[in-house]
Amino acid sequence: MTTTTLKIADLQSRVEAIFRKAGLNSVQFEALARVIVAGERDACKSHGIYRIEGALRTVKAGKVKPDAVPVLDLNEGSAIVKVNADGGFANPAFELGLPALAERARKLGIAALVINDCTHFSALWPEVEGVTGKGLAGLVMCPSYATVAPTGGKTPLLGTNPFAFGWPRVDASPYVFDFATSVAARGEIELHRRAGKPLPEGWAIDAQGNPTTDPEAALAGAMLPFGGHKGAAIGTMIELLAGIMIGDLTSPEVLDYLGTTTLAPFHGELIIAMSPQAFAQGRAGDPFARAEVLFDAIVGSGARLPSQRRFAARAKSEADGITLTAAEMEHLDRLLDKGLDAVA
Amino acid sequence: MTTTTLKIADLQSRVEAIFRKAGLNSVQFEALARVIVAGERDACKSHGIYRIEGALRTVKAGKVKPDAVPVLDLNEGSAIVKVNADGGFANPAFELGLPALAERARKLGIAALVINDCTHFSALWPEVEGVTGKGLAGLVMCPSYATVAPTGGKTPLLGTNPFAFGWPRVDASPYVFDFATSVAARGEIELHRRAGKPLPEGWAIDAQGNPTTDPEAALAGAMLPFGGHKGAAIGTMIELLAGIMIGDLTSPEVLDYLGTTTLAPFHGELIIAMSPQAFAQGRAGDPFARAEVLFDAIVGSGARLPSQRRFAARAKSEADGITLTAAEMEHLDRLLDKGLDAVA
Numbered sequence: 001m002t003t004t005t006l007k008i009a010d011l012q013s014r015v016e017a018i019f020r021k022a023g024l025n026s027v028q029f030e031a032l033a034r035v036i037v038a039g040e041r042d043a044c045k046s047h048g049i050y051r052i053e054g055a056l057r058t059v060k061a062g063k064v065k066p067d068a069v070p071v072l073d074l075n076e077g078s079a080i081v082k083v084n085a086d087g088g089f090a091n092p093a094f095e096l097g098l099p100a101l102a103e104r105a106r107k108l109g110i111a112a113l114v115i116n117d118c119t120h121f122s123a124l125w126p127e128v129e130g131v132t133g134k135g136l137a138g139l140v141m142c143p144s145y146a147t148v149a150p151t152g153g154k155t156p157l158l159g160t161n162p163f164a165f166g167w168p169r170v171d172a173s174p175y176v177f178d179f180a181t182s183v184a185a186r187g188e189i190e191l192h193r194r195a196g197k198p199l200p201e202g203w204a205i206d207a208q209g210n211p212t213t214d215p216e217a218a219l220a221g222a223m224l225p226f227g228g229h230k231g232a233a234i235g236t237m238i239e240l241l242a243g244i245m246i247g248d249l250t251s252p253e254v255l256d257y258l259g260t261t262t263l264a265p266f267h268g269e270l271i272i273a274m275s276p277q278a279f280a281q282g283r284a285g286d287p288f289a290r291a292e293v294l295f296d297a298i299v300g301s302g303a304r305l306p307s308q309r310r311f312a313a314r315a316k317s318e319a320d321g322i323t324l325t326a327a328e329m330e331h332l333d334r335l336l337d338k339g340l341d342a343v344a
Numbered sequence: 345m346t347t348t349t350l351k352i353a354d355l356q357s358r359v360e361a362i363f364r365k366a367g368l369n370s371v372q373f374e375a376l377a378r379v380i381v382a383g384e385r386d387a388c389k390s391h392g393i394y395r396i397e398g399a400l401r402t403v404k405a406g407k408v409k410p411d412a413v414p415v416l417d418l419n420e421g422s423a424i425v426k427v428n429a430d431g432g433f434a435n436p437a438f439e440l441g442l443p444a445l446a447e448r449a450r451k452l453g454i455a456a457l458v459i460n461d462c463t464h465f466s467a468l469w470p471e472v473e474g475v476t477g478k479g480l481a482g483l484v485m486c487p488s489y490a491t492v493a494p495t496g497g498k499t500p501l502l503g504t505n506p507f508a509f510g511w512p513r514v515d516a517s518p519y520v521f522d523f524a525t526s527v528a529a530r531g532e533i534e535l536h537r538r539a540g541k542p543l544p545e546g547w548a549i550d551a552q553g554n555p556t557t558d559p560e561a562a563l564a565g566a567m568l569p570f571g572g573h574k575g576a577a578i579g580t581m582i583e584l585l586a587g588i589m590i591g592d593l594t595s596p597e598v599l600d601y602l603g604t605t606t607l608a609p610f611h612g613e614l615i616i617a618m619s620p621q622a623f624a625q626g627r628a629g630d631p632f633a634r635a636e637v638l639f640d641a642i643v644g645s646g647a648r649l650p651s652q653r654r655f656a657a658r659a660k661s662e663a664d665g666i667t668l669t670a671a672e673m674e675h676l677d678r679l680l681d682k683g684l685d686a687v688a
Contacts, residue, residue: 027548051643079423079452080623108423110456110616114623139581152436157638165581175584177577198543227571233650240519244634245481245620247627252641272454272616276589278423283591284604288418290588294501297596298580302553303497304576306577 005321009163011170013053021131022056031092040322043313046187047123048185049328052335054122055089057343058264063257064088064119069094077197078105079111083300085118090142091119094127094194101273102134109278113271114246121264125178125307128166131273132141132174140164142179142269143243145261146251150180150223150232156222158235158252159187161242168276170288171220175295177306181235186261189218242270255308345668355666359396362679363652364401369411369586377437380467381414382523384666385401387657390531391467393672396679398464399433399616402608408432408463412441423448423455431460434486434613435460438471445617446478449608458590466607469522469651472510474581475617476518484508484522486613487587489605490595492526494576500566502579503595504529514632515657519639525579526567530605543550586614630645648683 006014019029028182032055039047055332058064066090075082081100084275085093097113104111124140131138144159164178190200193215204218205211212218225231243250248268249257257266276287295305324332350358356377364371402408412432425444429437441457448455468484473484477644488503508522528547529580536543539558548562549555556562568577586593592612593601601610619660620631639649668676679686 035545078622078681079454093512108452110423110454112454112618116627137585147631150642150645150647153645155641155645157641157645165577167581167584175580177574177575177581181408185521226574229650230386230521230570230575232647233509233523234639236519237511237521237636240554241481241618244629244631244638245618245623247624247629247631250634250638252638274589276458278422279456279589279590283460285591286589287588291584291595294580294583294588294594294596296500297499298494298497301494301497301499301501301521303576304492306573317538 003323004326005323007321008037008317009038011322014299014332014336015049018052018332018339019055021336021339022059023066023340024059025069027069027092028066028088028138030091031095035091035126037322038126039123041314041317042310043317044123044310046185049324049332051121053343054262054264056340057262058119058121060340061263063263063266064099069098072096072100074100079108080114082114082116084116085116088119089122089221090115091122091126094130094269094271097271098130098134100269101131102136105134105136105273105275107277110272110274111299113273115269115271116138116248117247117266119264119266120269123166123178124162125166125310127269127271128164128176129174132166132269133169134273135168136273136275136283138166138274139272140270141242142239143239143249143254143265143267144259145255145265147186147211147223148225148235149205149262151225151229153206154222157252158225158232158239160223160256161238161251162237163234163242166292170193170287171273172228173294173307173311174204175291175305176308181225181230181238182229183225183226186223189215190222192220193219214258235324242268246270246273274326347667348670348673349667350666351665352381352385352661355384358676358680359393362396362676362683364555365412365680365683366403367684368403369413371436372410372432375418375439376433379435379470381666382470383467384456385658386654387661388467388654390433390529393668393676397455397467397604397687398608398609398681400515400684401606402463402465404687406608406686407594407610408605416440416444418444424458425455426458426460429539431461432463434459434462434464435466438474438608438613441477441615442474445475445561445615446480449480449617449619454616459613459615460590460592461555461610462613463608463610464613466523468506468508469510469654471519471613471615472508472520472522473518475615476510476512476520476549477623478617479512480596480617480619481512482510483616484614484619485582485586487583487593487595487598487609487611488600489599491530491567492569492579493549493553494580495569495573498549498551498566501596502569502583503598504567504584505579505595507582507598511635512632517651517658519635519649519651521650523570525569525582526670527570527575530567533559533567536587537563556570586612590614
């Protein structure tokens with residue numbers, strides 16, 4: 001197979017060029033390219049260049065503002081920093097708000113960043129790693145489209161609502177997890193449908209609320225939350241905190257607004273940052289050193305820390321570059337050439 | 345079966361008398377009796393009068409200070425309020441810190457209450473309901489003993505680490521969930537052992553790390569987290585935030601300190617409170633009204649909101665009193681009569 005290996009900065013330029021040509025301003029295209037290249041760099045293909053088309057489709061449908069300029073509201077005297085994404089993508093809004101969030105969390109011990117009126121299409125680990133990069137622990141969540149039924153119910157009312165957390169480490173990549181609160185991602189059901197394969201048991205119900213392993217029936221029905229009623233409870237918490245509490249759309253409202261799950265969802269995002277130093281102050285033991293004892297024990301017991309495969313891929317990409325197939329290179333060329341005409 | 349129905353206040357007096365006689369001061373015995381009576385009132389038997397013996401055993405073993413007086417540290421200028429439980433139970437420490445937590449969260453939007461040096465033996469929903477009772481959303485977590493193996497590992501390194509959340513409702517009981525991050529509670533494995541019944545698949549591994557349905561092998565091995573690696577990740581987050589970050593013991597350290605899982609665990613607790621009003625300020629829609637739309641949809645779809653059985657039992661207890669069996673009444677009498685001599 002013919003492949004091409006690009007430096008990370010080269011792939012960044014290529015992805016930026018695609019979005020620039022599609023009409024995005026530099027605030028938007030730079031941040032967007034960064035998260036997409038980060039996905040590709042980390043061998044997290046589901047959040048890499050594969051996502052460009054969806055972002056372009058959302059621009060073409062008029063559901064995201066290509067020239068949005070996010071606005072920071074420092075909200076002085078509060079532990080809440082807000083960024084209004086101005087109808088653009090979440091990523092530049094997060095980048096704008098992060099320094100103020102970090103400052104507030106260092107000063108007060110705990111602080112929150114609210115992003116409103118944004119389109120979100122990336123993983124949440126870029127946000128988590130932004131927070132851990134400031135030496136803070138971070139908890140990040142957002143709604144999605146209503147595709148998941150609460151346990152015992154028949155109707156998709158929750159999104160796949162990702163829940164992500166990070167803890168900073170001094171001489172290592174951070175402890176980071178980032179997962180959907182559904183059993184499986186919607187894309188995995190779509191892949192089974194295309195391959196003509198039945199779904200594993202427990203992933204989905206049909207439109208009548210009965211368990212199904214038929215991908216078509218699942219797509220017409222609902223996905224199930226991970227871990228039964230516990231996952232449903234966390235998914236509901238995310239609707240409440242990262243939808244309703246921050247004055248932004250819930251997953252059913254997102255689906256009503258878009259009318260489809262093929263465009264990137266429009267909603268808000270909640271990022272909570274905590275300062276381990278501030279919390280641990282006056283207590284025995286350094287929290288970062290103590291966390292290493294726990295991580296060592298976990299790894300020593302045969303378990304893995306989450307995100308380790310991603311960090312290994314990152315190290316390789318940083319040393320050797322990012323390798324794309326000929327088909328992927330052609331795809332990038334086509335997107336650059338055709339712009340918004342490349343998507344339906 | 346002979347039963348006795350007591351008014352809630354009468355059961356409170358009886359439980360207080362038991363702890364008073366066992367040497368607890370009023371700060372400790374009043375708060376302790378409140379959470380135990382709340383469990384019994386809510387038909388949550390696993391956290392009702394059943395828990396008295398464990399609390400007494402912990403006092404007798406010298407692992408909790410019966411005359412502890414918790415100390416509030418307002419930590420002005422910060423979003424973190426701290427209470428040192430002085431080696432006593434967590435419950436009076438929480439009651440002491442709650443008003444300051446609520447005031448701080450209303451002012452700053454988000455705030456945290458840290459409880460250090462406490463023995464914790466109750467559910468977390470009393471804390472969650474304390475927060476929702478102030479019109480705030482609450483997120484509560486604490487470690488436990490190391491009895492749960494991270495997915496893929498063989499060694500119990502995590503506790504059953506409960507994770508609890510609440511959202512206040514204007515004309516209804518709050519939305520509250522409170523669950524262990526293990527598949528099952530340790531007590532459920534013990535019940536299977538006593539009944540000579542095999543465990544359901546997926547609950548536990550033996551000391552060699554192999555899946556087991558044998559309760560004896562499970563107790564010598566480790567329990568499993570709920571939802572596979574996702575539950576393990578949440579359990580690990582709780583060790584980091586509610587153990588290490590707050591400068592208190594992790595679940596392995598708790599087990600080292602106690603040397604047994606038969607005493608109530610000594611560690612810390614983290615309570616995060618958020619003001620929906622503060623977060624939603626300047627945005628369209630009332631967050632409490634919008635949450636009701638979500639709850640109505642969940643219930644309308646055939647799913648249940650968590651804690652509803654508990655609230656129904658509470659309403660019945662408040663109207664009709666709490667009914668105990670003759671054996672339960674005798675048990676209370678015996679605990680009052682024998683005090684610490686009633687426990688091993």
